[in-house]
Amino acid sequence: MGIHHITAIAGEPQRNLDFYAGALGLRLVKLTVNFDDPATYHLYYGDELGRPGSLLTFFPWPGGRRGRQGTAQAGTVSLAIPSASLGFWIERLLSHSIKYNGPVRRFDEQVLSLTDPDGLLLELVATPQAAGISPWGEGPVAPEHAIRGLHGTTLWEDGDAGTADFLARTLGFEPAGEEGNLLRFQSSGPGLGTVVHLRRAPGFWRGAGGVGTVHHVAFRAAAEQAQLNKRAEIEAKGIEITPVIDRQYFRSVYFREPGGVLFEIATDGPGFTIDEPSAELGTRLMLPPAFEGRRQEIEDSLPAVRLPQPVVRQEK
Numbered sequence: 001m002g003i004h005h006i007t008a009i010a011g012e013p014q015r016n017l018d019f020y021a022g023a024l025g026l027r028l029v030k031l032t033v034n035f036d037d038p039a040t041y042h043l044y045y046g047d048e049l050g051r052p053g054s055l056l057t058f059f060p061w062p063g064g065r066r067g068r069q070g071t072a073q074a075g076t077v078s079l080a081i082p083s084a085s086l087g088f089w090i091e092r093l094l095s096h097s098i099k100y101n102g103p104v105r106r107f108d109e110q111v112l113s114l115t116d117p118d119g120l121l122l123e124l125v126a127t128p129q130a131a132g133i134s135p136w137g138e139g140p141v142a143p144e145h146a147i148r149g150l151h152g153t154t155l156w157e158d159g160d161a162g163t164a165d166f167l168a169r170t171l172g173f174e175p176a177g178e179e180g181n182l183l184r185f186q187s188s189g190p191g192l193g194t195v196v197h198l199r200r201a202p203g204f205w206r207g208a209g210g211v212g213t214v215h216h217v218a219f220r221a222a223a224e225q226a227q228l229n230k231r232a233e234i235e236a237k238g239i240e241i242t243p244v245i246d247r248q249y250f251r252s253v254y255f256r257e258p259g260g261v262l263f264e265i266a267t268d269g270p271g272f273t274i275d276e277p278s279a280e281l282g283t284r285l286m287l288p289p290a291f292e293g294r295r296q297e298i299e300d301s302l303p304a305v306r307l308p309q310p311v312v313r314q315e316k
Contacts, residue, residue: 013058035288070206
């Protein structure tokens with residue numbers, strides 16, 4: 001199925017914007033609100049159009065309680081960079097005073113480990129999978145080195161309560177290797193977001209949600225019928241799963257996999273250009289129709305943010 005997006009919890013929205021749209025050079029493709037809590041932003045970062053597999057999203061909670069990484073969580077978010085761009089990213093992280101570890105080799109890929117300003121665990125993975133994936137060409141990072149999108153995620157589990165079997169049999173991820181206590185699963189689908197690692201950590205403390213942790217991992221459904229079919233399959237296994245929820249830019253269902261991590265299945269469409277042109281993505285606050293009548297109230301409740309400015313590149 002592949003990963004559609006990963007959603008995490010941040011602290012201050014401006015600090016989050018400066019890091020992801022500035023230092024990491026991702027495109028802000030949608031500035032909206034949490035549809036379940038419209039007093040909170042929902043920030044979407046991705047490629048030029050916010051395609052599934054490129055999306056990393058955040059609920060910023062200014063002054064929110066810090067979370068704790070642990071089991072029953074997606075502990076790490078991995079971003080894909082071109083294989084030849086490792087040196088560039090080491091220099092860029094140093095120039096932005098961002099601490100990192102590595103590179104280390106894992107499953108024949110070079111990995112840099114770092115944290116965002118809220119403590120979220122990140123990886124930049126130099127992978128051949130980035131080849132052939134078009135970069136966003138208008139950001140602060142030169143296109144040949146730009147982050148292409150999600151590489152994958154690492155699930156932390158207290159042993160394995162059935163997660164490996166669920167990834168393989170229900171979500172279609174194939175076992176693709178083992179290093180120490182790390183199992184690798186990979187989707188055979190095209191594009192990025194095809195890797196899920198399962199870290200077995202028996203006896204490790206259980207994670208607690210909050211600032212600096214992953215909220216959920218969403219997997220792709222090509223269309224609504226495929227989502228409904230998968231929902232029925234999951235429900236038949238005795239797993240509690242929500243009805244389909246309209247998220248404006250995709251349709252969603254949510255459930256907890258056997259190890260306790262919150263998963264979502266999201267449709268590929270309709271996408272982020274349904275309410276603003278591609279050239280203007282992320283440039284203003286967008287609200288679903290049901291919230292438009294409350295726009296002033298919502299805007300007044302949200303902290304002010306400074307949006308990323310367009311980059312003007314000099315001709316060589």
